[in-house]
Amino acid sequence: MKKTQILLLILLVAFFESYSQTILKGQILDELNKAIPYGSILLKNTSDASIIAYSFTKEDGSYTLKTLETGNFILIFSALGYRTKTTELAISDSSSEIITNVILIEEAFALNEVIVSSEKPITISNDTINFKTNFFTNGTEQNVEDLLKKIPGLSVDSQGTIKVGNQEIEKLMVDGDDLFERGYKVLSKNMPAYPIEEVEILKNYSNNRLLKGIEESNKVALNLKLNEKSKRIWFGNFTLGYGLVSENRYELKGNLMNFGKKNKYYFLTNLNNTGSDAIGDVQNLVRPFRFNEPGVIGDNVSITNLIGLNGGISNFKRERSNFNNAELLSLNAIFSPTEKLKIKTLAFLNTDETIFFRNATETVNVNTIDFTNSEDFKLRNKTILGFGKLDFNYTISKTKSLEATTKYNSGNDHNSANLVFNGLSTIQSLKNNNTLFDQKITYSNKFKDKKVFLLTARYIQEESPQNYVVNQFLFEELFTSSTNANNVKQFIENKMQYIGINAHLLDRRENDDLVEIQVGNEYCNDKLNTAFELFEDDNSLDFPLGYQNQIQYRVNDVYVKSKYRLKINDFALSGILDLHQLYNSLDNNENNKSETPFFINPSFGAEWKINGKNKLITTYSYNTTNAKILDLHDNYVLTSFRSFQKGLNTFNQLNNSSVVLNYELGNWSDRFFANTFMMYSKNHDFFSSNTFLNQNYTLSDKIRIEDREFLSINSKIDYYFKAISSNLKLDVGYSKSNYKNSINNAALREVKTANFNYGLELRSGFRGFFNYHLGTKWLTNTIETTISNNFTDNTSFLDLSFLFDKKLDIQLQSERYYFGNLTTDNTYYFLDFDARYKMPEQNVTITLTGKNLFNTETFRQVSISDIGSATTEFRLLPRFVLLKLEYRF
Secondary structure, three states, rough: OHHHHHHHHHHHHHHOOOOOEEEEEEEOOOOOOOOOOOOOEEEOOOOOOOOEEEEEEEOEEEEEEEOOEEEEEEEEEEEOOOOOOEEEEEEOOOEEEOOOEEEOOOOOOOOOOOOOOOOEEEEEEEEEEEEEEHHOOOOOOOEEHHHHHHOOOOOEEOOOEEEEOOOOOOOOEEEEEEOHHHHHHHHOOEOOOOOEEEEEEEEEOOOOHHHHHOOOOOEEEEEEEEOHHEEEEOOEEEEEEEEOOOOOOOEEEEEEEEEOOOOOEEEEEEOOOOOOOOOOOHHHHHHOOOOOOOOOOOOHHHHOOOOOOOOOOOOHHHHHOOOOOEEEEEEEEEEEEOOOEEEEEEEEEEEEEEEEEEEEEEEEOOOEEEEEEEEEEEEEEEEEEEEEEEEEEEEEEEEEEEEEEEEEEEEEEEEEEEEOOOOEEEEEEEEEEEEEEEEEEEEEEEOOOEEEEEEEEEEEEEEEEEEEOOOOOOOOOOOOOOOOOOOOEEEEEEEEEEEEEEEEEEEOOOOOOOOEEEEEEEEEEEEEEEEEEEEEEEEEOOOOOOHHHHHHEEEEEEEEEEEEEHHHHHHOOOOOOOEEEEEEEEEEEOOOEEOOOOEEEEEEEEEOOOOOOOOEEEEEEEEEEOOOOOHHOOOEEEEEEEEEEEOOOOOEEEEEEEEEEEEEEEOOOOOHHHEEEEEEEEEEEEEEEEEEEEOOOEEEEEEEEEEEEEEEEEEEEEEEEEOOOEEEEEEEEEEEEEEEEEEOOOEEEEEEEEEEEEEEEEEEEEOOEEEEEEEEEEEEEEEEEOOOEEEEEEEEEEEEEOOOOOOOOEEEEEEEEEEEOOOOOOOOEEEEEEEEEEEHOOEEEEEEEEOEEEEEEEEEEEEEOOOOEEEEEEEEOOOOOEEEEEEEO
């Protein structure tokens, strides 16, 4: 099968390379038969005057154009100081080469002032790459996300994550200002595309302007530049949609914006029950994570909930199984009352009511344990999330700045689940409240041209209590003294308080070497109290011994971090040495412990820019990490309706070594670009589990053992076929790991896992009425231990776009899913469409949207583990058709 797929790929590439095209060539001369260099040639469609292709003459006056289109066209020849000349031509299917030589007549003219400008689709200036959107779009783009998919070198995955090449962007700005930081999906999924004139890619981006050119940054950011008519005025759009042949489906969206020089406003709302996710991963907005960035501390600190009732399908569009009823309102503004002060405000409110359906059959077959469990699961979740953020950025002088950020988050989840477990009806209720207060202040001082001092302080307080109720009692074998029990409850009190301060000095030397020194102190105080209670109806029977926890864990980390980067021409060496003195204190059920471990984390790296097309980066690091509070509780905690977990009740520092190798061939903006990434990691000691399996319950004890290994290799290749104006992406990945665990107190057993995936995508960029995007991906998973499990799945898609004219376009999206482990009903097909008719004079667009046209009602897939396998069936949103009306103002 693999040989056949490779052969098909080769034939596909050969077909694309040989695809029929017409070559236009010739020479531009003056009246003396001398060549005219740097003249411009435009090929335009006679029907709508759209630009099909363009080129410039070489030193000898020659030019070459390529096109796949047929019909009647005009060629426009122009050069500075000469009269423009236009020639008509016709291109048919049989045309292969058309030669047109022209002579331009010199035209003398005199002006008081001459401004010469030429619009190019792509311009590069230092670390900024600018794309004129009108060269890459065709008017079918509804929001920013749709637009960015058309920009070369950018990709947007099914979750809305935006990448430049293989790297996720740092932020998405509008006219140089950022509102959502790493929560940029709120903007990209909602803001309309039509006002955007240019897209800027900012390489080597620095979040702090005083660090530009000093810190060693490989971050990338995007800046959306608006057209002039959309600046300094209120504008926006309003969309209303309702189901025609579907059950009560609706969509209501609105955007109201004003982007001025001093003040910017962006208000948006989104209400729908069509499964659409309007906000992306909201946690990237509430808790953005930045790794190894100067002036950032505390990003890795947060509370982890012990219980979660969630629904979702891996490797599948969430909107197909998301029975939702969502309301989103976001009010965002940027004020500049003075030239030195900038204030950003963000208010965010999201409510949602979702329903999720799942049927599962789990087979456990390991050692002498053999049983099958069935689950019929219905989950209803009600969520209210409110988030506010206030940023003050004060420019003290050209070399000094002060930034203060205040965040407050309040979330309330009420989950109720109706589960039929092995024929027994079980009702679960989980109430989860989360409050977060986060205050950070950063002072920056660029006291010399290449030297910057940063002082950062941060305070975080977070609480996340959980109240969990199960109306059945499945633990008769565990609690034999409570034979009358028929339901259980567990209350969890989870609190965290963090205080950190960091002083950071960056010194960029004249020879481009970089020296960094950090001194800081981080204090974290975690509290975890759990109360597990047995009930007979509403009467409390017992708080079982060994199932209650009262734990307080305090960690004070005093550290010194140093880094030196040595630059030798195109070669660079870097060394990092981090020193940590910890003061750990643990109060666990009135037992007090303390320790003062000291450890060093070294790291070494090398970077070699072989030439303009080849780059090699490698690093080695040795890290010691401190145990978290969820690793330390010594009694069991109920984590689901039938699962308990227990920690170690002892301090632990875990050691890890890792090697990373990254090779780049070409640049992501080139016609050909390849990237290979390899990582090998070895945990010298790690947390594993000793699990007691029972058909009605499981008990999992955390254990510390040695030697776990992980290897991951991934290669991505991008190639642009000029002949067919299409971009090919190849993605091949392999990973494997081995670790050990124990089942029912038996001897440790080794578990080996392997994952192999490969796929391709091809996206066209035609200027005509038709475009396509197709792709396929194969995934093979294998797990070997005392048992062996494996499966191979395939996902394919084909998207077609038809732009009949400036008023009418149709988009078709089709998907195919294949599951190798399913003997029946192993292939699923989906088809969606969008048909849009625009009335520019009235600023109105009418859209007809259809989802799941084949009306696929359920979706099954297989998952494997080291103890067995599970077949799960999910209920999907039925077919619906939506009629939408959009008004722009």
